[in-house]
Amino acid sequence: MRMPKFIKQRTFLFIIILLVVFIIGWFFISLATGTIQISPRDVLKTLFLNGTDRQELVLFDFRLPGIILAILIGSGLAVSGVILQGITKNELADPGILGINTGAGLAIVIFLFFFRGILDTTSPFSVYMMPLFALTGALAAAILIYVLAWNKGINPIRLVLVGIGINAGFSAALVIFQLKMDPQDYRQATVWLMGDIWSANWAFVFALLPWILILIPFAWHKARTLNALNLGDSVASGLGSKVEKDRLILLFTAVALAGASVAAGGGIAFLGLVVPHIARKIIGPMHQYVIPISALIGALLLMVADTVGKNIMAPTEIPIGIVVSILSIPYFIYLLIKTK
Amino acid sequence: MISIINHSKILKTTIIAVVCFSLPFAIIFSISYGAVDIDFATIWGAIIHFNPDATSHQVIQELRLPRAIAAALVGACLAVSGAIMQGMTRNPLASPSIMGVTDGAAFALVLMLAFFPAMSNTGLTAASLIGAGIAVVLVFMVGSMSTSGLTPVKLALAGVAIGTLLRSVSSLISLHFQLEKEMGFWLAGGLAGTNWQSVKILLILGAIGLFLAFAIAGSITTLSLGDDIATSLGQNNLLVKIIGIFSVLILTGAAVSIAGAIGFLGLIVPHITRFIMGTDYRWIVPASAVFGALLLILSDVTARMINAPFETPVGAITSLIGVPFFLYLARSSGGGK
Numbered sequence: 249m250r251m252p253k254f255i256k257q258r259t260f261l262f263i264i265i266l267l268v269v270f271i272i273g274w275f276f277i278s279l280a281t282g283t284i285q286i287s288p289r290d291v292l293k294t295l296f297l298n299g300t301d302r303q304e305l306v307l308f309d310f311r312l313p314g315i316i317l318a319i320l321i322g323s324g325l326a327v328s329g330v331i332l333q334g335i336t337k338n339e340l341a342d343p344g345i346l347g348i349n350t351g352a353g354l355a356i357v358i359f360l361f362f363f364r365g366i367l368d369t370t371s372p373f374s375v376y377m378m379p380l381f382a383l384t385g386a387l388a389a390a391i392l393i394y395v396l397a398w399n400k401g402i403n404p405i406r407l408v409l410v411g412i413g414i415n416a417g418f419s420a421a422l423v424i425f426q427l428k429m430d431p432q433d434y435r436q437a438t439v440w441l442m443g444d445i446w447s448a449n450w451a452f453v454f455a456l457l458p459w460i461l462i463l464i465p466f467a468w469h470k471a472r473t474l475n476a477l478n479l480g481d482s483v484a485s486g487l488g489s490k491v492e493k494d495r496l497i498l499l500f501t502a503v504a505l506a507g508a509s510v511a512a513g514g515g516i517a518f519l520g521l522v523v524p525h526i527a528r529k530i531i532g533p534m535h536q537y538v539i540p541i542s543a544l545i546g547a548l549l550l551m552v553a554d555t556v557g558k559n560i561m562a563p564t565e566i567p568i569g570i571v572v573s574i575l576s577i578p579y580f581i582y583l584l585i586k587t588k
Numbered sequence: 589m590i591s592i593i594n595h596s597k598i599l600k601t602t603i604i605a606v607v608c609f610s611l612p613f614a615i616i617f618s619i620s621y622g623a624v625d626i627d628f629a630t631i632w633g634a635i636i637h638f639n640p641d642a643t644s645h646q647v648i649q650e651l652r653l654p655r656a657i658a659a660a661l662v663g664a665c666l667a668v669s670g671a672i673m674q675g676m677t678r679n680p681l682a683s684p685s686i687m688g689v690t691d692g693a694a695f696a697l698v699l700m701l702a703f704f705p706a707m708s709n710t711g712l713t714a715a716s717l718i719g720a721g722i723a724v725v726l727v728f729m730v731g732s733m734s735t736s737g738l739t740p741v742k743l744a745l746a747g748v749a750i751g752t753l754l755r756s757v758s759s760l761i762s763l764h765f766q767l768e769k770e771m772g773f774w775l776a777g778g779l780a781g782t783n784w785q786s787v788k789i790l791l792i793l794g795a796i797g798l799f800l801a802f803a804i805a806g807s808i809t810t811l812s813l814g815d816d817i818a819t820s821l822g823q824n825n826l827l828v829k830i831i832g833i834f835s836v837l838i839l840t841g842a843a844v845s846i847a848g849a850i851g852f853l854g855l856i857v858p859h860i861t862r863f864i865m866g867t868d869y870r871w872i873v874p875a876s877a878v879f880g881a882l883l884l885i886l887s888d889v890t891a892r893m894i895n896a897p898f899e900t901p902v903g904a905i906t907s908l909i910g911v912p913f914f915l916y917l918a919r920s921s922g923g924g925k
């Protein structure tokens with residue numbers, strides 16, 4: 249028994265190192281690419297504060313915050329997906345499909361709609377407020393789904409169907425609100441809802457950072473509980489888990505991660521669904537391995553999507569959510585065909 | 589026994605007749621309500637002896653009358669299309685918007701607008717028909733290829749996936765060719781741009797699609813008992829399904845090419861009519877047509893009232909009505925399986 253576990257830990261470490269190397273590599277690639285080309289050597293020079301003013305401006309004020317946001321959002325959504333799939337025992341659960349993202353989006357649009365005149369939406373105060381608003385919306389959606397899908401217990405299929413319905417309802421409400429906005433806000437909201445790392449600036453990075461830094465390690469800490477819950481309620485309580493309480497805490501964690509990510513990145517769907525599957529395929533079902541690997545894969549995938557979206561059809565920038573959808577839906581369809 | 593059946597037949601005919609008679613009133617109501625309210629005498633005058641010099645007559649003839657008629661036709665097309673889908677697949681969640689049909693049609697439209705901007709209206713309608721067809725085939729294929737078969741949840745998820753994929757590609761194209769405004773319209777669904785040309789397209793295609801639907805309504809009833817039973821009763825299931833798919837494509841394509849994505853109408857109307865009319869599709873199909881027409885006219889009026897003088901997309905209204913219904917269905921039929 250000891251031997252396989254030892255090997256597993258070695259593969260786990262190997263994969264983590266591999267992914268980190270990929271992320272660092274891609275980090276430099278995406279810093280160097282864009283409408284203004286900066287050679288890798290100049291990137292390094294600028295990072296060590298030896299570049300021209302123009303290069304410093306492009307790297308530090310535009311590209312760097314965007315890339316860091318992509319890393320944070322990608323890992324947040326991926327871990328949120330892992331937790332949701334774990335506690336619902338449903339391989340097709342994802343904050344996007346279940347309507348949690350749309351709930352957060354609706355809250356943000358309402359926030360923009362009512363406070364647009366009063367506050368400057370890029371001011372630090374409103375940037376820090378937005379994750380809280382998004383969290384409220386995401387929570388409202390999650391509670392609504394949970395209550396409506398509750399019928400002497402939670403049936404995974406009913407949960408997904410109710411989620412699809414809630415998603416459609418919130419989307420309709422969103423359309424109504426959006427059309428009440430003035431044209432400029434409308435366009436901004438539309439692009440953002442398609443999933444866009446909008447106005448990528450440092451304020452957003454600092455607003456999102458604490459959420460990710462606290463919640464992902466917390467989820468990792470709870471990995472064993474997730475493993476137990478995955479075996480079924482009776483086994484889990486036999487193993488000493490307080491099933492309902494643990495499930496609620498973990499659900500709250502997942503919703504908070506999704507909400508905070510949506511506040512900064514908009515409606516990026518399917519990432520939280522696909523990444524956990526890839527991670528499980530690589531390392532197996534144990535959550536203490538799946539959670540960190542998912543976080544890294546999510547970060548890498550979103551970085552790649554960000555670079556692709558910004559450059560493939562330049563000067564048109566494709567919202568990152570669209571790139572993610574096009575990349576991950578074929579895999580989702582494959583999963584749909586394979587799973588029972 | 590016979591007297592009860594006859595009695596209920598009379599009842600059913602009466603219900604359909606009552607809804608039919610209320611349609612003209614709904615249309616008149618829809619015409620009279622607007623930025624400028626127009627009284628009934630003027631509407632009557634504009635229809636009977638049209639005076640091109642009168643502004644209100646112009647507004648009625650060129651804007652409001654075609655819009656109201658288009659709303660009725662689009663509603664009928666979507667509702668019947670949903671009824672046929674649900675009967676054929678024996679799947680309570682089957683409907684144009686769930687199955688990604690509307691996204692497929694919108695996708696084809698955007699492709700055409702981007703690459704052949706000079707295309708005529710007829711060409712655009714044809715394109716949206718083909719797009720709707722591709723989406724249906726894809727969703728069915730994904731659903732049927734799955735190991736557990738075409739369950740409601742598989743169908744719904746396949747629809748979401750294919751729909752999102754097609755919509756993402758459409759957004760990509762529209763962003764690149766700066767067609768966001770047109771795209772936004774198709775995705776939200778609206779009847780603001782309808783004119784007599786659109787009514788003509790709807791009339792021709794709607795007539796063909798509805799005729800096909802009425803023709804196979806009896807066979808759909810048999811088919812809804814299950815493929816095996818229908819075969820043992822001597823029915824050519826393949827033929828019925830092919831005709832059914834054709835009628836669904838024509839009806840949805842026509843509706844989407846005129847009014848964009850109007851969600852959930854095709855889902856809820858067949859359920860309402862099944863509740864009232866029972867399980868016989870010879871009653872469900874015509875009843876869905878008239879109920880769908882009435883519902884969309886009223887939704888369109890609501891969409892104009894809710895935030896006057898601005899229009900709310902009618903698709904958002906039908907979704908808000910339809911979602912609670914969908915949730916109810918998800919609880920009652922989806923959870924058991």
